[in-house]
Amino acid sequence: MKYIWILALSILPLVGCGSDVKKTEDGDVNENVIAKKYTRFGGNYNSTFNDMHELHIEAAAANGVGPLETRADTALYEDKLVRIPSELEIYKVDRLTHSMPFLVPKAATLLSDICLNFRDSLTRKKMAVYKPIITSITRTDDDVKGLSRRNRNASDNSAHRYGTTFDIAWTRFDKVDPTDPRTLDDGRLKAVLGQVLHDLRQRDRCYIKHERKQSCFHITVR
16 A cells, blocks of 8 residues: 655645635636635634534545445555555654544645645744644544543544544644754644644635544544
8 A cells, every 4th residue: 555755735825815806717707706715813713613523524425435344444445545654754643542544645635735834834934843743544433432432522423434534633743853942832833733724724625623622623624
């Protein structure tokens, strides 16, 4: 099964809040259709990242595989899943206890875009560089059952079962250069990550739920 080493797409620019009109395929201005407005993240995580479970499931079913029942099922989708490396320059995968490091290519690309944008945002702001930590990726029915015994809030109908969904911690980040005297607390890093996620969500790239008990952003590709 092939590995992803870098899925580096061009970094999405931050689009202003203008109300430019859209153009038709012929280049003519359509004055009746207003271009989508893009905004900056306002800092309210719970209201901004509150996409309901049903939306995650709908997107997962449309873009993913399965749902996976057992870990052996990954062999059935060998040509549709890619293995996520445990660590790259742009992110680090936590020790996975109830999930596997596999995603469909579209979700793997989204993961790389999030982490590339996060790194570039820190660099542009002349801040110390940190990596996001991925805490959960793809689960099977068996994984969900095991998790349910430990976490009563775990859903049997989890979007993680389709290879489309992953969680990124917002209380822990991995510093790239430990010798860099500059430091950032988790709150500031969470704010930078929040802006990155807000940008991609506005562009209809994903659904996001701010999980407070699990201290993570729950993200499903669209």
